[in-house]
Amino acid sequence: MITVRKLFSLKDGTRERKIIKILGEWERELSEGVLPDSLYLKEFFRALTQEQTLSSYGDLGTDLSVGSEDPLFLRRKINHIRHELIKALGVSPAEWDLIHRPDLSGAERKIFPCKIYLDEIRSPFNVGSIFRTAECFGVSEILLSAGTADPGHLRASRTSMGCTERIPWRRVEIEELRNLNEPVFAMELGGVELDQFIFPEQGLLILGSEELGVSPECLALAEKSRGVVTIPLYGNKTSLNVSVSFGIIMNDWSGEFLLA
Missing domain, CATH: 1.20.120 (Four Helix Bundle (Hemerythrin (Met), subunit A))
Structure with a gap:
């Protein structure tokens, strides 16, 4: 030194x-x-x-x-x-x-049998934050639309605190989502409120664009399966950051099964 x-x-x-x-x-x-x-x-x-x-x-x-x-x-x-x-x-x-707590990479990571699909999420910061939260809640895989920001982007990688390298991810077309043999639901306004929503034991959660929300194609896919979950909001803005919303949803979803 x-x-x-x-x-x-x-x-x-x-x-x-x-x-x-x-x-x-x-x-x-x-x-x-x-x-x-x-x-x-x-x-x-x-x-x-x-x-x-x-x-x-x-x-x-x-x-x-x-x-x-x-x-x-x-x-x-x-x-x-x-x-x-x-x-x-x-x-x-x-x-x-910021200097965070020590990395517990040596500890066994509990995997929750769920995937998430990022539907045209444009901000590298949001992508990185979602990866970080997904790692904490044991998400098994992250699927990305063609228009979603690259997890390898410097801002995404930094915001994720290295989690973009810990969770398997790949880009998929909407047709592949239609062929998934598991429940699908979306996070969007106008659905079943969080405290009333019945989560599947495993499945795919769709997160929509910061600007336009979940695409019509993905929304239709969710409505044919397990539907739409909505977080009740009480302010005038009615616009919760997508990565924050994801954390709220995952806390409830994983809590029902991982902590049971």
């Missing part, structure tokens, strides 16, 4: 970005219960306090002697300083700037 003296001799802008990177690395280590080198840590905060343009952030570390052996205490302290520095640089943090 770069020495503290070298770190604080870097030019403005470069110095702050390097400090933010180091703080992020410490957070990742702390999230796994690994404490940073205590001598380097003390020297770092001492230099931070003495640096004229950064002294206010160094003050945040003056009480590190209290609870300094506690990884959660240190992580919260370092997280606060890192985000204050990000703010000082005039940068709004994105999802991928």
Whole structure:
């Protein structure tokens, strides 16, 4: 690691970005219960306090002697300083700037026998968010229409937190959906309210376009099978983000069977 003296001799802008990177690395280590080198840590905060343009952030570390052996205490302290520095640089943090809980990839992933179909979902952010939620709820496969944003898009991949590489996905034509030998239902306005909807034990859930909703072809397919489920809304906008709506639906659907 770069020495503290070298770190604080870097030019403005470069110095702050390097400090933010180091703080992020410490957070990742702390999230796994690994404490940073205590001598380097003390020297770092001492230099931070003495640096004229950064002294206010160094003050945040003056009480590190209290609870300094506690990884959660240190992580919260370092997280606060890192985000204050990000703010000082005039940068709004994105999802991928956040340091999340440790990856439990070693743990067995419980698979729920369901698939979802993304029907012309255009936003890479929404696609990534749907993949992330789908991974959490054990979705077995994600099917994509031709017009749905590419899960390999950088924004989708980042938003998914790597989940675009964990769930099998492929593009399919509507004809293939018609040949599926399993229940199909769609999430759309005007259907059966969520608390009244009877979910199949397995099947395919269709999520529609952010702009136009579920396509007429997919809607017809759902209505011939298990129908349409609707989330009751009480505001004037009546427009819930598709990835948020998906999470609400999956919580109810998987909860009926995975937690039974």
